[in-house]
Every structure is written in structure tokens, then in C-alpha cells.
Amino acid sequence: MSQAQAAFLAPIVQLIESELAPQVQAIDQEGKYPADFMHKLGALGGFSAALPAEYGNNLGLAAQVAVTAAVAEQCGSTAFLVWCQSSCAWYLHNSDNAAVRDRYLKDVAHGRLLAGTGMSNTVKHLAGIEKIQLRARREGDTYVVNGSLPWVSNVGDGHLAIVAAAVEDEGYIMFAVPSTASGFQYRPCLEFSGLEGTQTLTLRFQNVVVPAEDVVAHPDQFTDYIRRIKPGFVLGQIGMGIGIVRACAAIARDSNASVGHVNVFLDVQESDLTAELAGIEQQITELAPVAQAGAADMLPILKARAAISELTLKAANSAVLHAGAKGYLMIHPAQRRLREAVFVAIVTPALKHLRKEIHALEAQGLETAAA
Ligand SMILES: Cc1cc2nc3c(=O)[nH]c(=O)nc-3n(C[C@H](O)[C@H](O)[C@H](O)COP(=O)(O)OP(=O)(O)OC[C@H]3O[C@@H](n4cnc5c(N)ncnc54)[C@H](O)[C@@H]3O)c2cc1C
Structure with missing residues (x-):
């Protein structure tokens, strides 16, 4: 980690310990949405590490992943919010449309305007x-x-x-929608087994008019635009897994203090987790600058994202097995980590x-090689 990155992270880690750590149980068990923490994190640059100096810290995507990982070490649910917010800043920053950037980017980057990304579908x-x-x-410009x-x-x-959204006969648009837009409604979802503190809602659009100033990418910009943002979108999520794996390794280490003589017979040891994690972190260091430039080959990024999913599941299972019955208590982080890891x-x-x-990219590569 560079000196600049360490200096940037130090107050963020302090904020996580003082403001987020005391709320983790309430976030997980009562579905508390940590809005205050998010605003304060934004003020420290916690969503804008990958943005240029005008909007952020200019430290790059690896620093943004480090923020998300630091939050996930304490709370995977809030780390997802960090990813949502920083991704929205990333989308706006990469838009070719100055009007939408001028409207929202500063407020989103600094956490004054909290934002969600409904891009899964x-x-x-x-x-x-x-x-x-x-x-x-x-309809004309809208x-x-x-x-x-x-x-x-x-x-x-x-x-x-x-x-x-898909646009009749034209492709797709990407756009921002404020909560006050006419015809835009949001409703609660059925209860989730975890991540209840993420204010996850169903969004309904009934003849919602999107003005030109809210368009992030028009149909003729969309393909290039998605190609530019996708590497950062996928890479950024890896931070959630990194933090959870670190926390699971710590649970295993703590448990070993009392029952290490039996834990030694478990398949996945703390040292296995930290060694595998170091490999993924190294990949992030290499992939982040390329993803930042928007020119990345997706295959290694998808593989790194898959590797962190697999490792997170393995780490959370290992943490519960290390902790034993204690880890099955609702107050113990091991069972919370299992639910976060599945997410x-x-x-x-x-x-x-x-x-x-x-699979599709590898098959394509084989075809090209054979041609
Ligand atoms: C706690 C929580 C928070 C989430 N937050 C977000 C978020 O902020 N932004 C976001 O875009 N997504 C969000 N999702 C959705 C998530 O990213 C996945 O889309 C979802 O978990 C289903 O993925 P899957 O590949 O397992 O689909 P499957 O479960 O295999 O999908 C089954 C079917 O469900 C329907 N479906 C599933 N996901 C979607 C979707 N996203 N949109 C429309 N239809 C769907 C489709 O009909 C689909 O064929 C959230 C999910 C959870 C559980």
C-alpha cells in the first residue's frame, strides 16, 4: 500500500471503528440503514477514491476496493452500500453527458446524495x-x-x-432518477435473511419522464459506455469479499486460541485463507489500473470476481466451523458472515x-485461436 493510500485510509478506518462497529448488530438484526455513516464516509472521500481530483482523491480503483474491504471487515451489508454509492459515482464520472455529471456527480461522490444502482437486470x-x-x-429529447x-x-x-431501460428499436439507455420523479414509486421487498440494512426496495416506473439532463448514456452511446464501466463495476465488488474473508480469518484465529488443538483437523485453515486472499489482492493491484482506464480484458476480472465469491463462501464456512457452537449464536459474527458471504x-x-x-469468453477465445 502506498503512503498516500495509507494516509487516505487511516481516518476511514477510524470512522468505521467509531461509527459503524457499534451499529453492526442493529444493521444485521433490525435492518437499520446506516445513512449517517454513509454521509460521513462520503465526506472522507470513501466513494470517490477512483475519481479525478476535481471530484475525488485520484488514488484509483484499488484504493476504492480498499475502502470497501475495510468496511466489509466490520459489516458486509454496509460494504455493499459503499459499492452501490461508489459505483453510481463511477457511472456518472464515465458518462459522456456533461449535464448529468453536473447535476449529480459531486453530491454522489461526496455522499451528500445517496444513490442506488439497479443494474442487475x-x-x-x-x-x-x-x-x-x-x-x-x-419523445423528442426525453x-x-x-x-x-x-x-x-x-x-x-x-x-x-x-x-x-430498453428503448423501442434503438437499443438501451441508462439514466438517473430522483426519488421525487412523477410516476416513480418504491415499495418494501419481502424480508431477506441478511443485508436487511441496505434499504433494498422494489422500484416501479409508471410513465416516468426522463429529461435529457438525467440521461447517463443514450442508445448510440450505450455499448461503448457499458464496455467502459463494466470492468470497474465488477472489480469494485471484490472489496466486499476481501473484507469478509479477512474477518473470517480473524474468527478462525481467535477460536484457535482456545480450541486450536481440534481446529487443526479442519480442512480450511486460517493460513489457507490468508494465502488465497493474498493472491486475489495481488490480482486487484494489477487489474485495477487497467479497469480504471476502461480498456480491460474482462476475462481476468470475471475470474478474480468468481475467485473471491468462492473464497468468501469457503472462508465463512471455515469461520463457523472454527468457532463451533459459539459461532451459531445470533450475537456471534460467524453466522452473520455466512449470510453476507452468500450475498x-x-x-x-x-x-x-x-x-x-x-465459459462464453473462453469458448470464443478457442474459436478465434482455431480460426
Ligand atoms: C439483499 C439484496 C440486495 C440487492 N440489491 C440489488 C441492487 O442494489 N441492485 C440490483 O440491480 N440488484 C440487486 N439485487 C439483485 C441481485 O443482484 C440479483 O439480481 C439477484 O440476487 C438474483 O440473481 P440471480 O442471478 O441469482 O438470479 P435468479 O435468482 O436466478 O433469478 C431468478 C429470476 O428472478 C428474477 N430476477 C432476479 N433478479 C432480478 C433483477 N435484478 N431484476 C429483475 N428480475 C430479476 C428474474 O425473473 C430471474 O429470471 C439484490 C438482491 C438481494 C438479495
Whole structure:
């Protein structure tokens, strides 16, 4: 870690310890949404590490991953919010449309305006997994949007959502929608087994008018735009897994102090977790600058994202087995980590989705090599 990155992270780690750590049980058990923490993290640059000096810290995507990892070490649910917020800043920063950047980027980057990314459906749709849920029709300079998205986090009153829709005969648009937009509604979802503190809601669009100033990418910009943002979108999520794996390794280490003589017979030891994690962290250091430039080859990024999903699941299982019955108590972090780890593997791109895209890219590579 560079000196600049260490200096940037120090107050963030302090904030996590003083403001987030005391709330973790309430976030997990009562679904408390840590809005205050998010605003304070934003003020410290916790969502804008990858942005240029005008909006952020200019430290790069690896520093943003480090922030998300530091938050996840304490709370995987809040780390997902950090990813949502920093991704929205990333989307806006990469937009070719100055109007939407001017409207929202500073406030989102600094955590004054909290924002959710409802891109799972589109990302899955573009990978041939499911139908697109939002449809738009063009009316002059504006678009009119209808449809619904079942699960979008970090949204609600006073928030912004960034989503995409299919446009009749033209392709797709990506756009921002403020909570006050006419015809835009959000409703609670059925209760989740974890991540209840992420304010995850169902978004409904009924003839929502999207003005040109809220368009992040028009149909003729969309393909290039998605190609530019996707490496950072996927890479950024790895921070959630890194923090959870670190926390699980710590649980294993603590448990070993009293029952190390039996834990030694478990398949996955703390040293296995930390060694595998070091490998993934090294990959992040190498991949982040390329992803930042928007020119990255997706295959190694998808593989690193799949590797962290697998390692997070393994680490959380190992943590529970190390902790034993104590780890099964609701107050023990081991069982919370299990639920958080599963989320890392099911949030889009889910492990099964990653394997599908990896398979497709490898098959394409083989075809090209054979031609
Ligand atoms: C706690 C929580 C928070 C989430 N937060 C967000 C968020 O902030 N932004 C976001 O975009 N997604 C969010 N999601 C959705 C998530 O990223 C995945 O899309 C979801 O977990 C399903 O993924 P899957 O690949 O397992 O799909 P599957 O479970 O295999 O999908 C089954 C079917 O469910 C429907 N479906 C599933 N996911 C979606 C979707 N996202 N949109 C429309 N239809 C869908 C489709 O009909 C699909 O074919 C969240 C999910 C959870 C559980």
C-alpha cells in the first residue's frame, strides 16, 4: 500500500471503528440503514477514491476496493452500500453527458446524495440470462419509462437511482432518477435473511419522464459506455469479499486460541485463507489500473470476481466451523458472515452468471485461436 493510500485510509478506518462497529448488530438484526455513516464516509472521500481530483482523491480503483474491504471487515451489508454509492459515482464520472455529471456527480461522490444502482437486470439481460424489465419510448429529447425492478438497494426518499431501460428499436439507455420523479414509486421487498440494512426496495416506473439532463448514456452511446464501466463495476465488488474473508480469518484465529488443538483437523485453515486472499489482492493491484482506464480484458476480472465469491463462501464456512457452537449464536459474527458471504456469491454478477460469462469468453477465445 502506498503512503498516500495509507494516509487516505487511516481516518476511514477510524470512522468505521467509531461509527459503524457499534451499529453492526442493529444493521444485521433490525435492518437499520446506516445513512449517517454513509454521509460521513462520503465526506472522507470513501466513494470517490477512483475519481479525478476535481471530484475525488485520484488514488484509483484499488484504493476504492480498499475502502470497501475495510468496511466489509466490520459489516458486509454496509460494504455493499459503499459499492452501490461508489459505483453510481463511477457511472456518472464515465458518462459522456456533461449535464448529468453536473447535476449529480459531486453530491454522489461526496455522499451528500445517496444513490442506488439497479443494474442487475440489465447486466443479466446483456449476458443472455433474463428479459429486460424497464422499457422506454423516446419523445423528442426525453424518454418515458415503464416497468419495475424487484430489488434495488440504497434507494428511497431523497435518494437517486441509476438504472437502464430498453428503448423501442434503438437499443438501451441508462439514466438517473430522483426519488421525487412523477410516476416513480418504491415499495418494501419481502424480508431477506441478511443485508436487511441496505434499504433494498422494489422500484416501479409508471410513465416516468426522463429529461435529457438525467440521461447517463443514450442508445448510440450505450455499448461503448457499458464496455467502459463494466470492468470497474465488477472489480469494485471484490472489496466486499476481501473484507469478509479477512474477518473470517480473524474468527478462525481467535477460536484457535482456545480450541486450536481440534481446529487443526479442519480442512480450511486460517493460513489457507490468508494465502488465497493474498493472491486475489495481488490480482486487484494489477487489474485495477487497467479497469480504471476502461480498456480491460474482462476475462481476468470475471475470474478474480468468481475467485473471491468462492473464497468468501469457503472462508465463512471455515469461520463457523472454527468457532463451533459459539459461532451459531445470533450475537456471534460467524453466522452473520455466512449470510453476507452468500450475498457476495448471489449478487449480480452471481457466481453462476460469472461462470457463464467466463465459459462464453473462453469458448470464443478457442474459436478465434482455431480460426
Ligand atoms: C439483499 C439484496 C440486495 C440487492 N440489491 C440489488 C441492487 O442494489 N441492485 C440490483 O440491480 N440488484 C440487486 N439485487 C439483485 C441481485 O443482484 C440479483 O439480481 C439477484 O440476487 C438474483 O440473481 P440471480 O442471478 O441469482 O438470479 P435468479 O435468482 O436466478 O433469478 C431468478 C429470476 O428472478 C428474477 N430476477 C432476479 N433478479 C432480478 C433483477 N435484478 N431484476 C429483475 N428480475 C430479476 C428474474 O425473473 C430471474 O429470471 C439484490 C438482491 C438481494 C438479495
